[in-house]
Amino acid sequence: MATREVVVSAGVFRSPQLLMQFNIPNLQDRPLVGSTYQINMNTSSQEFNAENVAFFNSTYFASPPTGILTGTVDITSFENVPPEFNLTLSPATQAAITALPPDWPVFQYLPVNGDLLLFRSIASKPPTSTAVVPNYGSIAAAVAAPQSRGSVSIRSADFSDPPVIDIGYLNDPADVELLMVAFKRSRQAWRSPAIRPALVGDEYWPGYDLVPDGDDEAIRNHVVENVMPIWEAMGTCAMGTDASNGVVDSLARVFGARGLRVADASALPFSLPGHPASSVFGLAERVAEWVKEDFGTGQGAAAVRDR
Structure with a gap:
């Protein structure tokens, strides 16, 4: 069991599913979780x-x-x-x-x-x-x-059940x-x-x-x-300035949770012009740096504010 921090990287469809199934107070009903899906x-x-x-x-x-x-x-x-x-x-x-x-x-x-x-x-x-x-x-x-x-x-609390995807x-x-x-x-x-x-x-x-x-x-x-x-969906756990317009903050930390981040294309706040692989790699590298910076300071777990 994680004692400091959890980084979710399950992809643009499974990451929001995990967040909705984590049983985190105030998170299951957060309207922006999974709601800003975009694809070219x-x-x-x-x-x-x-x-x-x-x-x-x-x-x-x-x-x-x-x-x-x-x-x-x-x-x-x-x-x-x-x-x-x-x-x-x-x-x-x-x-x-x-x-x-x-x-x-x-x-x-x-x-x-x-x-x-x-x-x-x-x-x-x-x-x-x-x-x-x-x-x-x-x-x-x-x-x-x-x-x-x-x-x-989500269709149930069982992660083995595929999520419900409205392509839009x-x-x-x-x-x-x-x-x-x-x-x-x-x-x-x-x-x-x-x-x-x-x-x-x-x-x-x-x-x-x-x-x-x-x-x-x-x-x-x-x-x-x-x-x-073009199979490049993103934005289902989008970054925002606060819980009213995003799921994670600018450091990829989930609003309303402690010690929880998202590091995949679901955290990108909007569809990118072109193929996002390099941007996803860049986000992952930045999240790794933020986790390292917080490691040992307690910030990875305690400094994530309840919003």
Whole structure:
């Protein structure tokens, strides 16, 4: 049994579950525990790669493997809403974007050497070209500053029971509008002079026949029906200045508890633009330093205030 301090690091879904099951007075009913769940969401389009895939395959299957196929996603890019799309956004969405820090990107784009349909259960339509063996490239176009929120709750006092997760996809209309822009931008990228020469045939999925460029209703339906995560949830035990707006303080100590901290992505107060692994590592290192600083002083257990 811990005599000084406990550091919870069970992940964005299990950490809030643990806190709600710890039987800590005033904590089980704390509305912010598990309530500010965020995750980046993306949509995508698929294209045929050119015939040089045979060369790339030969380098990949060499010993040792070399070439671009050794990494599925090697680059990524970020941007804000291009001016040409600003007027397509509602006032509420524009206000949400304006509230972001000036250097905070709205979109992230991930070119993928593969067919992202493998992540879905929907049926794949036949290739639009049979001149070459089908080989695909995709652009995962993500909203890096999502406005939608989900939650995590418990179904029982037994930790072996999985928590109840409300993903909250697209429960804020701003995310639908932004995903529509991201989808349109990915199509523009495919048609750009830099990329177009590397392609054969037209868009494979969803295809201009099913989702025409100028049909906003079709684009909206496509992104809503096919949204997927980037598996980077955070914020279910978010940092805050006090118990009214957070679960842990700036030193990752749980409000209303003694000798208890949280050190994982659940403590991040908002969704980060990009992949959060390095930020989670940084948080873990800082928590380790804070525990070391408090060790032997009694602060790890006694100085955590009841709030």
